[in-house]
Structures are given as structure tokens and as C-alpha cells.
Amino acid sequence: MIRAALLSLALCVPATVSAQLAPASPPVATMECGALAGSPMIEATLFFGRNIGDAVGVSERDWSQFLDQEVTPRFPDGLTVHDGSGHWRDSRTGRLVREPSKILILLTPRDGDSLLSIQEIVDRYKERFHQQSVGTVMRPACVGF
Template sequence: MRDTVLAVMVASVFLGGCAGPMTVGCGPGGSPGVVAEVVFGRNIGDALGVSDADWNRFLDEEVTPRFPDGLTVLDAGGQWRDTERGTVVREPSKVVVIVLLDEVLDRPRIGQIAEAYKTKFKQQAVLTMLRPACVSF
């Protein structure tokens, strides 16, 4: 009996992490939420194709109307492997960071923005990352 209890205790220690992602408690003033980071490459082909004016127009017409409460835009430099040519492609990028206030409504809006960018600027992909976070304003 004692061996069985010991075996169950040891198994629970090792298997406890298998139950799924852990929920992290937020400190005072923080609330659990979801943050989206969307990365937009600015090259079209091998050259810069999305100018600052193009980007600002896209932001004004596609992103801001879907997230009028606020967002953050960061300049970035990205790279990815072009498997057809076997080379690493580097390009300037924009990263948009948005706190999703209503995850059910906001997730599809993120997808709509990515699709609009790919269509408008002939992009193969737009990187989207969603992650849990503690947020406060």
C-alpha cells in the first residue's frame, strides 16, 4: 500500500505539467488578457515596396477602424528563408501590437487585417502571434 501511495505521489509530480498550459496570476491592477503581435514585411519581391505613405494609409484604412481603442506600431527588421532560392531574405518590417479586449470578436479582425495586407501588397505571409498576458492601462 505504501509503495502504491508513493508511486501515485511521484507520478502526480511528474505528470502535473501535462494537464495543459498553466494560468499565471496577475498582480495588483493587472487582468488576464491576450496580446496579438502582427508582423508585416515591407518588401515586394527583392525591393522595398511598401513605402511609409503606403503603410500609413493601410494603418488608417484597415487596422485603426478594426481597433480604434489603440495599438502600438514598431519598426523592425525581419528575415526568413526563401526555400525556392535557398537564401535568407532580410527586409524592413512593421510590428503591430494589440491587446485584444474581446477575444471572440478581435481574433477574426486580426485575420482580416493580415489577409488585406497580403492581397494589397502581394505578400506570401503575415506573421501573427497570440499569447496570454497580464495587462493594465
Template sequence: MPSRLLPCSLLAVILATAGCDSAADGEGPAPGADLTCDTGDLMIRTELFFGLDRFDEPPVTQEEWQEFVDTEVTPRFRDGLTQFDIDGQYLASTGELIREDSRLIMLLHDGGQAASDSIEAIREAYKRRFNQESVLRIDEPVCVDF
């Protein structure tokens, strides 16, 4: 996301992660440790939000987006993923309401370190490739039955 998004992005991350326990820091239970599934298996659902606007350049095109998914996301999550076209908006620090076309990728995984590392690599690759400041990540335990 462009630099004007940083304060709003940080606020969104803080709000999205408020009250979350982290197993990585050794404090508290793993995400979803207190969730029991009546059907299916406990997994982690990660949602990644990618803004398409860029400073001094046109927005990320559909072709650029698909090439990114094909080269950065699919190799790391071969079992599958879901992607959505979404409309985002936020209130900039100037008081201006900003609307931005965005993409959301939803991943289901075991919550292990390898999956988390892959997700972080995807976020960093997008920020680097498309001159973005952030990619919002939301993790949530879910019960999954195929």
C-alpha cells in the same frame, strides 16, 4: 512576404505556436486560463509582423503603410495599438541570409472571437494589398494595468 519566405514563415509560425492550446477548437483551456494577474487584467497580446519587400515592385512605402494602418487596422482597434519599425532576417532555403525592413503592430484585446476575426481580416487585407504570402501572428496572454 514574398513567396521565398513561405518555408521560413511556416517554420516561424510552427515554432511560435508550439505547445499553444486553442479555445476555438474546444480542446483545452482558453489562452492564459491558468495565468492569474496580481495587478491589472488578463488580456491577449497579439503581435503581427509585416514584411515590406515585394516581388518585382519596390518595398511598401511609409505612405502606403500608414494608409493601410488608417484604413484596415485603426477602424478594427479604435482603443489603440502600438507599431514599431523593425529589421527582420531569415535564412532562405537557398542558404542565403535575407534581411527585410518590416513593421510590427502590437494589439491588446480580450481574446474573443470578434477580436480574432478582426486580426485575421487585417492579415488577409495586407497579404492581398501588398502581394504577400504571410503575416506572422503571435498571441500571448498578459497581465495589463493602465
């Protein structure tokens, strides 16, 4: 439920706000990434609003359970979660809404299975916690560990 604010945030950084991937990286970028001991991947950042209606309805316990049941099994190699504060305009009422949020960062291969898993996470969260949307930003990344 952080729609408009997330869109504004996404426009401030070079990213694709969509569940679709940008065109494949050119070979030169792949070689440069390899020279840095990295791999071309996708960085997916998801923004989860925690309000249900006008109150915080997704508790820390609810979030932890969702993470354990829906996210970690799909991305067991690792992820990062930050707390955030979302601001967005409700398109139905025109009201400015502020709500706590969780920001999930995933580094994942550029493949259909990963994209499907991300979409499943978004769909499960919206269904489970009665959310209108989950903000999603995806961008190419050179990842090394």
C-alpha cells in the same frame, strides 16, 4: 515575408505562433491579474514585411494608409507600431532575404471578434501588398492601464 526569421524569433519566447488562442487562463491567474488591477487579455504581435519582390514596395505612406484604413478601425482603443528588420529563407529559392518590416502590437480581449479582426488585417495586408505571409505571435497577457 519574414517567415523563417519570425518563426525562429517566436521559438525564442514563450508564445503560440498561430491565430488560435491557448487554453483559457486558469481562475488563479485571473485572480492574480485582477489583484494587479489588470485584465486577462491577449497580446498579438504581427510582423509585416515591406518588400514586394526584391525591393521595398510598401512605403511609409502605404503603411500609414493601411494602418488608418484596416488596423485602427478594428482596434480603436490603441496599438503600438515598431520598425524592424526581418531575415528569412525563401522556401522557393533557398535564398536568405532581408527586408524592412513593421511590427504591430495589439492588446485585445480573448474573444472571437478580436481574433477575426486580426485575421482580417493579415488577409488584407497579404492581398494588398502581395505578401506570402504575415508573422503572428499570440500570447496570454495581464493588461492594466
